[in-house]
Amino acid sequence: MKALITALMLSVASPVWAGEPCCATGDLGLVIERATGSVLVIDRSDRAAIGRIEGLGDLSHAALTYSPDERYAYVFGRDGGLTKIDMLTRTIARRIVQGGNSIGGAISDDGKLIAVSNYEPGGVKVFDAETLDQIADIPAGAKTIGLVDVPGRRFAWATWETGEAFLADFSGPEMKLTKLGDVGANPFDAVLTEDASTYLIGLFGEKGVTAIDLWDETPEPVRFLKDYGKTEEDLPVYKMPHLQGWAFTEGQYVLPAVGQHELLWVDRNNLQEVARTLTHGQPVFIIAQPASPYVWVNFATPLNDTVQVIDSRTHEVVRTLTPGAAILHMEFAPRGAEVWISARDDNTVAIYDTRSFERLGEIAADSPSGIFFTARAHRTGL
Numbered sequence: 001m002k003a004l005i006t007a008l009m010l011s012v013a014s015p016v017w018a019g020e021p022c023c024a025t026g027d028l029g030l031v032i033e034r035a036t037g038s039v040l041v042i043d044r045s046d047r048a049a050i051g052r053i054e055g056l057g058d059l060s061h062a063a064l065t066y067s068p069d070e071r072y073a074y075v076f077g078r079d080g081g082l083t084k085i086d087m088l089t090r091t092i093a094r095r096i097v098q099g100g101n102s103i104g105g106a107i108s109d110d111g112k113l114i115a116v117s118n119y120e121p122g123g124v125k126v127f128d129a130e131t132l133d134q135i136a137d138i139p140a141g142a143k144t145i146g147l148v149d150v151p152g153r154r155f156a157w158a159t160w161e162t163g164e165a166f167l168a169d170f171s172g173p174e175m176k177l178t179k180l181g182d183v184g185a186n187p188f189d190a191v192l193t194e195d196a197s198t199y200l201i202g203l204f205g206e207k208g209v210t211a212i213d214l215w216d217e218t219p220e221p222v223r224f225l226k227d228y229g230k231t232e233e234d235l236p237v238y239k240m241p242h243l244q245g246w247a248f249t250e251g252q253y254v255l256p257a258v259g260q261h262e263l264l265w266v267d268r269n270n271l272q273e274v275a276r277t278l279t280h281g282q283p284v285f286i287i288a289q290p291a292s293p294y295v296w297v298n299f300a301t302p303l304n305d306t307v308q309v310i311d312s313r314t315h316e317v318v319r320t321l322t323p324g325a326a327i328l329h330m331e332f333a334p335r336g337a338e339v340w341i342s343a344r345d346d347n348t349v350a351i352y353d354t355r356s357f358e359r360l361g362e363i364a365a366d367s368p369s370g371i372f373f374t375a376r377a378h379r380t381g382l
Contacts, residue, residue, distance in 0.1 A: 146190020
């Protein structure tokens with residue numbers, strides 16, 4: 001009898017995989033192979049590629065997010081494609097083309113909704129995460145940028161042509177859309193702080209950055225850095241600083257000076273500039289190394305073979321690396337021990353130790369760009 005009870009308990013506790021491979025996803029990730037419409041499945045612990053998934057369309061500017069259980073990835077392609085990938089079976093679970101030109105997307109905090117921001121036809125579309133059935137179409141009459149998930153089944157974004165910001169709330173039976181305000185000319189990028197309190201929007205059509213306090217009962221745009229660069233001649237902008245490419249560290253916002261070879265450091269409490277750092281080139285991604293005072297920066301063409309490491313306490317460059325040709329993206333191991341760097345023109349993802357700066361290895365990839373570990377599933381604003 002005791003043996004029978006034990007057997008029944010084991011049958012309940014053990015999952016039935018129905019032929020699917022049983023493996024953990026915590027060490028996995030995806031690398032966008034932009035030239036071939038494919039993604040490379042990588043194992044972070046083994047520092048190895050373990051598979052490739054093809055047929056994802058135009059990935060020349062692609063991003064992705066993960067489901068809360070890390071099983072599914074949702075890839076947003078430049079052709080308007082939305083592709084759901086099963087990380088266990090390494091197959092496409094479903095794919096739709098929801099627009100003409102998509103720039104990114106986000107998943108709601110409960111993992112039930114997928115939102116996609118579009119250049120063509122503009123606006124935001126929202127889909128059921130399980131089926132990819134469309135549940136909302138929010139026109140904007142403009143290109144949408146900076147789409148982020150906000151706690152409470154909400155999404156925020158800004159619009160390029162009209163210079164506005166919006167918040168869509170899906171927590172009730174009906175969606176509630178709120179205009180957060182006019183934020184300035186031609187927002188080019190936006191990001192949510194790690195505590196989800198502040199939505200920051202960079203402006204291309206005029207100097208400055210706009211902050212919106214989402215914890216306030218009546219959020220309103222606040223402009224800052226309105227005078228930076230006014231006495232200097234802007235350089236040609238070869239590549240816009242990227243979505244979610246700003247860092248928060250040491251009580252500071254670390255922002256790219258658009259049209260300049262420098263970083264701007266801003267006090268988070270009073271929104272005053274506290275320092276500038278001259279850099280190798282025009283910053284694209286500025287990413288904080290977890291559990292450290294350092295930020296890592298890559299740069300726009302033609303100076304895009306270099307990565308610099310900057311100390312947020314001194315605002316000084318402490319290391320300059322040349323990992324390869326056309327550095328497009330960096331992704332840290334969740335606790336910051338390693339950084340993975342895509343070198344598009346070398347067809348390589350290079351892996352570095354973040355303490356010794358030793359090159360630990362590399363993985364072959366076809367024109368790699370974005371690198372995304374499944375740990376992103378547990379971070380707000382991605």
